[in-house]
Amino acid sequence: MKYRVKTALLGAALGLGTLLTVPLASAQESIYAPNLSYRTGPFAATGIPLMNGQRDYIMMLNERDGGVNGVKIDFDECETGYSTEKGVECYEKTKSKAVVTQPWSTGITLQVLPKTNVDKIPILAPGYGFSPMSDGKVFQWAFNPPASYWDGASMMLNYISEGDLDSLKGKKVALLHLDHPFGKEPIPLFETLAEKHGFEFLPIPVGLKEMQNQSSQWLQVRREKPDFVLMWGWGAMNAGAITEAIKTRYPMDQFIGIWWSGHDGDLQAVGEKGKGYKSISWSVPMNDAPVMADVKKYVVDAGNSLLDKPEDMDTVFYQRGLLISMILVEGIRAAQNEFDTKVVTAEQLRWGLENLKIDDARIAELGMTGMVAPFSTSCADHTGHSGAWMLEWDGTKFVPASDMLTADQSVIKPLEAAKAAEYATANAPWPVNEDCKM
Amino acid sequence: MLYRITGQFKTNYRSDYALFPVRQDMFLLAVILFFAWVVFPLMASEFAFQTLLIPVLIYALAALGLNILTGYAGQLSLGTGAFMGVGAYACYKLVTIFPDLNLMLAIGFSGLFSAAIGLAFGLPSLRIKGFYLAIATLAAQFFLVWLFEKWSWLYNYNASGAIQVPTIDMFGITVSGPTASSMVQYYFVLFIVSVITILAINITRGRIGRMWKAVRDMDIAAELVGINLLRAKLIAFGVSSYIVGVSGALFVFLWRGAAEPNLFDIPLSFRILFIAIIGGLGSILGNFLGAILIIALPVILNIIPEAFGVEVDSSLLEHINIMIIGALIIAVLIIEPHGLARIWAVIREKLIIWPFPH
Numbered sequence: 001m002k003y004r005v006k007t008a009l010l011g012a013a014l015g016l017g018t019l020l021t022v023p024l025a026s027a028q029e030s031i032y033a034p035n036l037s038y039r040t041g042p043f044a045a046t047g048i049p050l051m052n053g054q055r056d057y058i059m060m061l062n063e064r065d066g067g068v069n070g071v072k073i074d075f076d077e078c079e080t081g082y083s084t085e086k087g088v089e090c091y092e093k094t095k096s097k098a099v100v101t102q103p104w105s106t107g108i109t110l111q112v113l114p115k116t117n118v119d120k121i122p123i124l125a126p127g128y129g130f131s132p133m134s135d136g137k138v139f140q141w142a143f144n145p146p147a148s149y150w151d152g153a154s155m156m157l158n159y160i161s162e163g164d165l166d167s168l169k170g171k172k173v174a175l176l177h178l179d180h181p182f183g184k185e186p187i188p189l190f191e192t193l194a195e196k197h198g199f200e201f202l203p204i205p206v207g208l209k210e211m212q213n214q215s216s217q218w219l220q221v222r223r224e225k226p227d228f229v230l231m232w233g234w235g236a237m238n239a240g241a242i243t244e245a246i247k248t249r250y251p252m253d254q255f256i257g258i259w260w261s262g263h264d265g266d267l268q269a270v271g272e273k274g275k276g277y278k279s280i281s282w283s284v285p286m287n288d289a290p291v292m293a294d295v296k297k298y299v300v301d302a303g304n305s306l307l308d309k310p311e312d313m314d315t316v317f318y319q320r321g322l323l324i325s326m327i328l329v330e331g332i333r334a335a336q337n338e339f340d341t342k343v344v345t346a347e348q349l350r351w352g353l354e355n356l357k358i359d360d361a362r363i364a365e366l367g368m369t370g371m372v373a374p375f376s377t378s379c380a381d382h383t384g385h386s387g388a389w390m391l392e393w394d395g396t397k398f399v400p401a402s403d404m405l406t407a408d409q410s411v412i413k414p415l416e417a418a419k420a421a422e423y424a425t426a427n428a429p430w431p432v433n434e435d436c437k438m
Numbered sequence: 439m440l441y442r443i444t445g446q447f448k449t450n451y452r453s454d455y456a457l458f459p460v461r462q463d464m465f466l467l468a469v470i471l472f473f474a475w476v477v478f479p480l481m482a483s484e485f486a487f488q489t490l491l492i493p494v495l496i497y498a499l500a501a502l503g504l505n506i507l508t509g510y511a512g513q514l515s516l517g518t519g520a521f522m523g524v525g526a527y528a529c530y531k532l533v534t535i536f537p538d539l540n541l542m543l544a545i546g547f548s549g550l551f552s553a554a555i556g557l558a559f560g561l562p563s564l565r566i567k568g569f570y571l572a573i574a575t576l577a578a579q580f581f582l583v584w585l586f587e588k589w590s591w592l593y594n595y596n597a598s599g600a601i602q603v604p605t606i607d608m609f610g611i612t613v614s615g616p617t618a619s620s621m622v623q624y625y626f627v628l629f630i631v632s633v634i635t636i637l638a639i640n641i642t643r644g645r646i647g648r649m650w651k652a653v654r655d656m657d658i659a660a661e662l663v664g665i666n667l668l669r670a671k672l673i674a675f676g677v678s679s680y681i682v683g684v685s686g687a688l689f690v691f692l693w694r695g696a697a698e699p700n701l702f703d704i705p706l707s708f709r710i711l712f713i714a715i716i717g718g719l720g721s722i723l724g725n726f727l728g729a730i731l732i733i734a735l736p737v738i739l740n741i742i743p744e745a746f747g748v749e750v751d752s753s754l755l756e757h758i759n760i761m762i763i764g765a766l767i768i769a770v771l772i773i774e775p776h777g778l779a780r781i782w783a784v785i786r787e788k789l790i791i792w793p794f795p796h
Contacts (some may be wrong), residue, residue, distance in 0.1 A: 039753035079756040084701065085493075086693070089737060092485045110600055110696040114616035130598070179587055181698055188597050193730065207587070210698050417515035426594075427602060427615070 010090045018280055030067070031332060031343055033058070034094040035102045041081030043235040045308065046263050047104070049394050051077065052306050053321015054102075056299045057291075061329060063298040068332050070340045083090040084108050091115075093268050099346045100124050100328060108180040109142075116141035117431055122344045123355055124331070126324045127282060131185060133410075134352065134383035135420035142354045145327055146375040146386035147282045150415065152258050153186040154407035155228075156280050157193060160256070162329050165408075168199035174226035176217060176233065176241055179205035183232045186258075192415060201225060211237040218244040231257040237267040242274055253277035260284070260399060262391055273394045282388040284374055284400050287313070290367030291322065317390065319363070323372050330356055346347040354379050365375040373404055380438035387411060443788035457639070476627060479621050479796055489737045490694075495624075495631045496688050498729035501713040502585035502638055502722065503681030508711075509719035511674035512654025513563050517575035518710045519583035521679050522686025523702030528591050529687035530601045534594060540604045541613055545687040546629065552683020553676045555582070560675025564668050567657075571753035579707055592607055600698040603691050614691045623692045630688065632682055637755040639722050641677065650674055652721075716770055718777025728780035731770075 029255045035054055038047040058075040067073055078090035087108030091101060101116075101123045103109045109129045115361045116123055123142045125133070128321065133147040134138045147155075161168045175190060177183035187203060194201035202224060206215050214237075221229060229250065233241055246256055253276040262279025286292065292313065299305045301312060312318060334343040335352030363369055375384030385407060392401035424430040441462050448454040457465040504518045528548035532539060563571050586592060593601050593623055605615030612618045612624055641647055649670045652660035661667050690697045709732065717728025735748040739759050743750045750758075774781045788795070 037752065040756050077752040079752040084694070084698075089740075092488045093741070095484075102467045106598070107600075107696075107698055107701075109600070110602070110698070111694060114695060118616050178699065179599075181600050184598050208703070223643070357762065423602075426596075427604060429605065 005287040010222060011364060021250065029064070029097055029343070030072045031092075032074045032076065032097045032102050033102075033328060033332075034076045034078055034098050034107060036080045036090045036104050037077040037401065038080050038081060039077075041083065043082045046235055046238075046260070047082070047263055048313065049263075049265075049315055049317035049320055050321040050324070052312075052433075053318040054325045055309075055319075055321075056305050057325035058329070058428070059299045059304055060291075060295045063302070063304075064294055068329055069336050069342060072335075073234045073332070080105070080108065084372070086112060094119055095119055098274050099332075099344060099349045102209045102324075102328075103129075106180070106185070109238055110181060110305075113139070113142060120350075122350045124328055124353065126327055127320075128182070130423075130425060131189070132324065132416050132419040134381060135416050136378070136380050136382040137436050138420040138430070140431070140433045143331075143377070143382045144379055145353075145382070145384040146358070146372060147219075147388055148385070149232075149283050150189045150412045151383070151385050151407035152280050152282075153189045155405040155414060156230055156256050157190075158408065159280070159390055159405055160254075163199040163203040165199075168197055170198065170200075170315070171228070172200045172202060172224065172226040173265060174202040174204055174221060174223075174224065174229045176204045176206060176229055176231045176238055178211070178232060178234055179207045182234060185357050186232060188419065189412065189415060192411060206233070206237055207239075211235065214240050214244045217241075217385060218248045218250070221250060222248050223228065223424055229255045231255070231261050232263045233257060237406070238263060239269055242266060243275060245277075246273045246362075251384065253278070254399075256280065256390070259320075259388070262316050264317070264398065267362065267393045267398075274393050275394045275395045278317075279391050279393075280388050281316065281320075281391045281398075282386055282407070283316065284370055284389055284391070285314065285316050285319045285398060286368075286371045286421070289369065289371055291371075292319070292367075294367065295322065319371065326366060326368065326372075327353075327356070327358075330358060330362075338425070350388050353377065353404065354382065356384065358384075365378070375404060378438055379433060379436035385412075441786065441792070443790055457643075465737070475670065479624055480600030482620075482624075484620055487624050490734050491607045491624055492620070492627055492693050494726070494734050495627045496685055496693055497710065497713055497733050499634060499688065500682055500685035500710045500725045501633050501717060501725035501728055502635065503678045503683075503685060504710050505714045505717075505719060505721070505725055506642065506681065507674050507678035507725075508714060509721065510647060510654065511650040511671060511678075512657075513560075513671060513674060514572040515588050515678070516574040516576040516704070516707050516711070517559065518574050518682055519704060520579045521552050521556055521682040522706065522710075523553050523582060523699070524679075524691055525587055525683025525686030526690040526697060526702070527586060527601065528552065528683070529691060530594075530603075531592065533606060533691075537604075541608050541691065542626075542630075545562065545684055545691065548681040548687045549680040549686030552686065553680040556675045556679020556682075557672055560672055560679075561789075562791050563675065564669045566645055583699055586702065587654065600696055600697075601690065604693075604694045606691075614695075616695065627692050629686055632683065632717045634684065635722060638681070642722065644689060646670075646673060655721075680772065702735065712767070716767055716777055716778030721777070721779035723782065727782070732763070735766070739763075 037051040055075060059074050061067060062072050075438055078094060080086040080090055082105055084107040091112055098121055100113055101121050103112055103123060109125055125144045129144045131150040133142040133144045134148050157165060190201045204220055206214055206217055231241055254276055257279040257282045262281050267274045300310050331349055331352035332344055334355050335348040338351060339348050352379055359374045373387040375386035377384045387404040387406045389400045389404055390402035391398040446461055478491060499521060507513050507515050523547045528551035528662040529544050533549055562574050566574060593599055603614050605617060606613055611622055613622055614699050649665050652665055653670045657667055713728035713732050716731055718724030736759050
């Protein structure tokens with residue numbers, strides 16, 4: 001009897017042992033790329049389409065090409081619910097084998113950023129995070145391609161002034177922004193440009209608790225009568241602002257949001273009434289692009305997508321999610337070619353992200369023509385500063401409403417350098433990339 | 439049998455009032471301390487330090503501060519998060535103004551700022567009681583978080599409105615900032631938490647603690663026997679806010695590394711209130727048990743499926759996790775409304791008389 005118990009225990013232990021070792025063994029032939037997703041919590045509505053897009057692009061590559069250069073990408077999600085605390089937990093959990101951190105929240109980026117120099121894992125924050133992260137000499141491990149918030153702000157101003165900022169002289173530009181690190185991000189650039197070109201800049205903060213009820217902010221808009229309202233909103237704030245704008249009859253064609261304020265779901269609620277609302281965007285939805293057909297064939301039709309219904313593919317955020325994963329994969333590919341290896345390490349991926357060459361030919365090869373503007377990164381420029389387009393809500397969907405816009409780098413670059421240096425001194429000793437001679 | 443107290447005779451008052459009248463309690467605590475000071479740090483991975491050990495200690499300390507006010511002195515507070523924020527911002531200003539200041543001292547001083555603000559918001563407690571006082575502390579919560587957002591001097595005019603912890607050395611060892619090792623940070627936190635816990639145990643056992651309990655149980659009666667209510671309540675507010683402020687400074691400097699104002703918003707206050715309630719109001723041990731349940735358990739539940747090689751979708755896991763924790767909280771409160779500390783007390787009682795229950 002005793003003997004039998006012993007064998008049973010031994011068997012159980014062996015079984016458990018194999019269970020524990022099997023995942024470790026198979027992890028060798030793939031590249032582990034976690035995503036700190038938020039499919040739960042207050043921002044889930046905007047997070048889910050983006051996360052779906054990111055996930056489906058990698059799934060498509062794994063199905064169609066067997067991964068990147070024959071190595072599958074082990075794409076994993078770690079749920080944060082947009083909470084910084086969970087974010088740190090996820091970061092600690094994944095950092096031992098991850099080649100990249102995709103923090104997905106300015107709060108988490110803030111916490112992880114100082115650790116990158118120690119842990120040596122690149123942060124990939126496409127279209128969000130600190131704008132000064134663009135300075136690759138200071139922020140060696142952080143990347144925010146293809147365009148930063150300051151690029152977005154500059155392009156918005158170029159659009160409303162039709163390319164000549166001096167024509168804004170004497171006009172009033174309001175910035176309706178979330179009172180949070182993310183929303184405050186563009187303020188330094190607006191202030192610099194307002195001073196230089198003589199227009200009046202009016203920041204209107206929206207507290208996290210007031211996101212759904214912005215009546216006092218829009219009362220201020222009504223009183224101040226700004227010529228343009230620009231918006232840095234996220235989550236529930238976007239829908240709140242758009243409904244209030246309609247209520248106060250603010251002209252929609254003078255109301256422009258950043259790329260995170262161009263979510264189909266927010267506008268669908270108001271439909272026709274939101275017609276004319278614009279959002280600057282570095283991605284353009286192309287429902288008939290070849291890459292979309294492949295994603296549909298290999299992932300969505302195969303039933304491997306987490307989308308509720310296939311029509312959800314035709315949204316701005318889903319397709320932006322695809323592009324975000326594309327940037328990551330192109331970084332991996334560049335690193336594979338440079339180091340002549342299949343399974344890249346985090347340090348090699350850093351090189352890859354630093355040497356992205358996304359030109360028109362490459363975009364066409366990827367089947368993404370027209371979805372994103374060409375850009376390239378370097379050791380000094382971790383953003384790439386691509387162009388972007390104005391998307392306009394036509395009552396049912398977002399359509400491109402402008403030619404490609406570009407940002408005024410002569411203003412952005414010095415500001416980036418100044419703010420990056422400020423960060424480095426505040427966080428001294430902060431290692432700077434001396435080898436970069438650009 | 440393990441907890442047999444027969445034969446442990448008390449021959450004088452001194453030994454009867456000792457901190458541990460029962461030898462087994464002392465032995466148990468020694469084992470726990472041995473684990474906390476020696477075994478855990480030796481065995482823990484970076485992940486365990488950063489998501490289990492350090493946060494549990496810091497949250498337990500914050501709950502301890504709240505427990506002194508709510509559990510011992512009976513004054514309900516919903517402003518704990520904001521008082522933690524006061525400690526954190528005070529510490530940030532101290533270390534940026536005086537870069538050579540010892541971090542241990544800076545954290546100690548920052549508690550004083552929090553205590554001062556706590557006293558100011560505690561003043562109305564003489565006139566308003568119960569839920570009405572809770573509303574007054576809620577006002578503190580809103581006001582202080584608003585202040586953290588608007589007063590840019592507090593975050594040194596940082597463009598994103600957040601505070602970033604600089605790298606600070608103490609006696610040649612880096613204790614905060616990205617290069618600090620987790621073990622050093624753990625010992626730093628453990629040291630402060632141990633010292634404050636010992637002080638708290640002694641305050642609550644002594645004259646002041648009895649004064650608080652009298653006020654809590656019936657303040658009119660307490661006044662009639664000669665207790666100065668204003669003084670008792672204000673001491674409670676001061677001591678409580680001091681501890682909460684220290685925990686806030688530890689929260690940002692030894693753990694998070696960066697903080698934005700809304701981190702100190704109501705959810706944090708509620709979280710700490712839950713720890714105190716589930717752990718057991720009016721107990722010191724309860725804060726630690728509560729922190730383990732609320733802070734550490736979700737993390738452990740999250741890694742269990744992976745450890746057994748089961749693939750579970752991360753967001754699904756999160757939902758399951760929330761449900762399990764929610765169910766556990768309700769279960770604990772149904773089984774023992776006085777919290778985990780009381781459950782332990784009952785178990786201990788049973789162990790003492792085992793195997794002969796009467």
